[in-house]
Amino acid sequence: MSVRSVLKYARISSQKARQVTRAITGLPVSQALSVLDFTPKKAAFLVGKTLRSAIANAENNHEQDASEFIVESAIATPGPALARIMPRARGSAAPIKKRMTHITVVIGAPKTAETPAAEEGAKAGKTAKKPAAKKKAAPKAKKEKVSE
Numbered sequence: 001m002s003v004r005s006v007l008k009y010a011r012i013s014s015q016k017a018r019q020v021t022r023a024i025t026g027l028p029v030s031q032a033l034s035v036l037d038f039t040p041k042k043a044a045f046l047v048g049k050t051l052r053s054a055i056a057n058a059e060n061n062h063e064q065d066a067s068e069f070i071v072e073s074a075i076a077t078p079g080p081a082l083a084r085i086m087p088r089a090r091g092s093a094a095p096i097k098k099r100m101t102h103i104t105v106v107i108g109a110p111k112t113a114e115t116p117a118a119e120e121g122a123k124a125g126k127t128a129k130k131p132a133a134k135k136k137a138a139p140k141a142k143k144e145k146v147s148e
């Protein structure tokens with residue numbers, strides 16, 4: 001079972017947050033927390049906060065031990081952007097976008113070596129069937145002109 005946590009409207013660009021989320025995807029929860037604690041970026045603090053929330057959700061809401069979980073996915077999607085202006089020379093103005101992002105962290109139990117399809121086949125005592133090969137269309141025969 002997977003448990004998720006979302007931090008919305010974080011005041012950081014999604015590009016900067018994605019650098020940190022890529023670093024922890026697929027790691028065990030304890031190792032991901034230690035990576036985030038020693039990463040000197042603002043995004044590491046925000047992603048760590050979201051990861052700790054997902055761990056708390058697993059323990060309190062779903063009554064599971066989150067110490068054995070792995071980070072299934074950590075993504076940073078763009079949110080809305082605040083539009084501001086910066087005064088420039090000769091009375092003109094330049095636009096400034098203050099970007100926001102939504103950070104989603106999903107944790108879950110590690111996958112086992114066997115796939116669910118293999119387990120079902122083993123239970124039924126049957127082997128998995130190979131997919132049928134596509135039949136090739138026979139080439140069309142050319143009509144020959146008969147001269148008499």
